[in-house]
Amino acid sequence: MKLNINISTGLKLAILAIAFSLQTGMASAENLRGLVNLKGYWKFSIGDDLSWSIPSHNDAKWERVFVPQTWESNGFHDYNGFAWYRKHFNISVPNQIDFVYLNMGYIDDVDEVYVNGKLVGASGKFPPLVETAFNIPRMYPVPTDILNREGDNVIAVRVFDDYHEGGIVRGDIEIVYDLDQLKMSVDLSGYWDFECFKNVDVINQSVITYKPGKIFVPGFWEARGYNNMDGKAIYSKEFRYPSDVSDNNQVLLLGVIDDEDEVYLNGEKLDVVRELRKWSSRYRYGGNHMLLRAYEIPENLIDRRGINRIEVIVEDHSGPGGIYKGTIGIVDHDVAMPIIKKGYKDTKSPFEKFIDYWFD
């Protein structure tokens, strides 16, 4: 009896230890370089005044709160309504980068984010008819030309909380860029043509990265003006292929997609890279909202002289949707493999990793 207990607890401990060691690799599929960590104390005021977005606004008398954390935990119990957060920061950006990504974590319920007075993103809908976006991770692209590389920059976040807990509540709060993106032979991040059944929300038409009929990729479409949209949308993009790059053995990386996708290059449907198919018979094309998409480009499909066209049909069943993070572009198979491998491993739960470890 006593022995039995010892064996079973020992086994449990061992499984726990393995699960734990596998979990540490979970951090992120992306190869992100942090430029500014914005976690910590911010200036905070309840109320609402659009002039608080102006960089020179004097917030010396504002309260100080910790971000990310609900404002209830920051001492504002029972408060619902408008509030603003402000923070000053310095940043140095590599020259070849046109956009950096501002992660604001989860905001409960609605937000507008201003960098140096310019509206860089908005999610949800402000009163009187509020729509929450509390379950959408806020990632907004920031054009590097609005950043002050020599001195002071200011982020101002306008938040509305409709019910219960509110504020910039959790998640990574930082400015980053994706190092793997720089390895692409053809960089396909940025603006894509976008067709869906919904009109973009009015406020998002004032976002500086907004272009009519287009969407900035990567990013959840809920954080680009299509709040509460589930169903199908079509992303498409035309590009020219650089003459100095081989078109043999190339891979199309499409970031991570929520939930399912079908991909066409110059009219032909693409197949998932063979390694991904081989690694796991459980992996089915398009079935994983955490998995980095990697597609094989057949020989002679790329037009080396003319215009190539990629079309991605995305279907989202519920919650946030779209091509939402990760590296997007065309790159040689050998360069792509480590990126794919990392993306594959990092999407597995500890249990799946455990199963893979023993049975693959």
Next chain:
Amino acid sequence: MNRDGCIGRFYGRWIVMILVFIGMSVNLNAQNYKKVGDLKKKWKFSIGDKQEWADPNFDDSNWEWIDVPSAWENKGFYGYDGFAWYRTTFSINQLPDTHALYLQVGYIDDVHEVFVNGTRIGMTGKFPPQYSTAYNVFKTYKVPSDLIEEINTIAVRVYDDGGEGGIINGDIGLMIDLDAIPLDVDLSGSWKFKTGKYAHKSIAQMDSWDDIMVPGFWEDQGYKNYDGYACYALEFELDDAFLNERMVLALGKIDDIDQVYLNGVLIGQSGEFKPKTVSIRSNSYQQIRGYYLPQDLLKANEKNVLLVKVLDTMHGGGIYTGSIGLITQDHYIRYWNNRRGKSRN
């Protein structure tokens, strides 16, 4: 079989206890009162019933003295059932703040109405002929600040149907709400009220609607057991000093959900205004309502019309507690920052 029955009764009693406990803790959470004036003393008292006894100028010097709280049966009116009135006065000199003043009358057996300076500030239960008792309801009423003068007369009209009668129990006194919002314009007091899902369509005839005290449950004001849709309306005028400011409309707490219009424009709602919201937002009734008003919507020197649609799906309903009125955004910010400071000390 028999044994099962016993267990059922046993657990039943515990469940009732627990429910009572939950009910109590909700009440305790709801308000943060501090007593600032004691009214446990001798009041003027007369059996009978005359409307003019609410009038502050009425001369009650010939009335009896009676201890409050106590059943009048124990104070010389043994066996009396029917109407009686209580009167007393208080001065504002000792009061720290008249903005957030509440009159706590405790338990009154069976039905009552409370007047301050001749204006009714609340009632609980129902007088005959549609008599309905509220002897087990503990009451505290907001005293609208625009009623308050140097010396103030409280008059309480009581109807006792049988058994003990009067202001029988409780810590009777003047209270202030420590969490009260320091309003610039107090809009608590008598509003217009109409039940029904489409009541708002007759807003043009709001003069013919019923009167209701805000804040206060509608169940206590003649709508016992009413669940469903209702409309509150108020006309008010505003000093033009406030027109340059961003204003916030405080509506206290509302049971369960609401949708608010000012001068015909929707300014906010506590979630989608439909029954399913009540179950999604199960503690909507505990949320403090503060609606930021769009600028240029308030008018000076003419009537502003406020319309609040309310949906209550069970138990108490309506704009039932808290600070009701307008406050400038600057003052609202200061209030919440102070409140944060207090909660940290």
